[in-house]
Amino acid sequence: MAQINHVETGTQPNPQLSLIPSTWETDVRELDLRHRREAGLALAQSFAADPLSLYVMGIDDAACWPSEKIWRLHVLLMQYSYASYRFRGIATTIGGDYDAIALWMPPGTTNDDWLATLFSGMWRLWYQLPRESRKRLFGEMFPALHGTKAEVLGDRNGDSYYLGYLGTKVNSRGKGHATKLLRHMTGKADAENRAMYLESSNASNNRFYAKFGFEVKSEIVLTRGPVPVRLFCMLREPQIDKTSSLVDMGTEKD
Template identity: 30%
Template sequence: MALINSSISDASESGGKDCQRTTPESTQMQIVLLGDGEIERAATVMAGAFASDPLGLYILPDPQNRLTMLSWFWRQALHRNHLYAGNYTTAGEIRGVASWLPPGAPRETLWDLWQPFWQVLRCAGWRSTYRCLALLEFVERLRDRHCSSPHWYLDGLAVAPESQGQGIGSLLLQPVLERVDREGQTCCLYTSTERAVRFYQRQGFTVCEEVRFQTQAPPLWYMVRSPQ
């Protein structure tokens, strides 16, 4: 259950995506699986990267608790995805994180989400809780519509603000993108900025649909990548 992704997706380049430039330093960077003991720090990095994302601003309009709630959301998502070895980061210092769900991973039901959303209700209020639930239900419908067959789902991609513009986001995606190409699988995501759309297009994703899950909400782009 991620709030902001590649997917409340994924984020913009100014809020979680790197620019396309690759530096000599980034070409030497090693991408590794995130350790269980690194989840707390990784969640903090992701919250900071997504703090100005349009979708995060809409769902968590109160700046007093936005970072706290984003960190909490990402801890939940990273712990869940850790069960499937779906979290990737940079070796040594955590400069970014890519978090995936593999084909066959069970989707969360409203019953599964009851306890987490009680926490949202308590800390962020009814308006944010309602928007979270509406978004997650809406995104599940998009997945059914555009990715009905088994697929990899990018739950979130974030690069620390001070490390953006170095090609780290592209590197973080490579382990799974190389795997899906070898195995002939599809992957998908949603994102909420046009800059992020352009970034993902460079990684081989195509836009299937541009929508708003509520009238006043920012636009979302749902994107799918076929094996290449």
């Protein structure tokens, strides 16, 4: 049966009905493991030009694989990462097409164990990645991330909120999506009097995070490539007056 979506209207306009929820583009939604493929692809698109992603994929390596193959591996890495975080953590999104995504590990949870590694598929990367990428990811980056986080947080390492990923697609930036995703969790952390921790892979984003109360506490320098890549380890203490959770971001590009 044919469907016709053109309807003649009279002089009196009628409200346009739609099955799309009115808040679909503006409200924060939680995702589950069923969204693994779509969310992973959205994260891959968001981090396609990220310095850390380029480094891990080894595009500076003379033996780098063809770009199409590297892109497919990048998508797989993000899909595995999504599953690793969502296995015990929280995944949120905003926008009609996974325009921005945040992956969190709440207090008392971890994705740094064999069960999460097996469940998510992260173990497959050991066999799928090029040799140099494998060394950078498993031999250099992961140990540095785990060690520095434990050093910065100390006794609170297992009792804080960890932001593993916050990514926005290029054509959706500047709309406040990242701001809403952060506010969604900073208020919860403040109410529980808990710290928050993240690693920023782009120095230009540090100012954005600082508006929420994050401060750089340490740096990680990855040196297996011709140009060192820096990660900025940022800590946010609980905000008693909550003002930093409600800050007006103005025209900040997030």
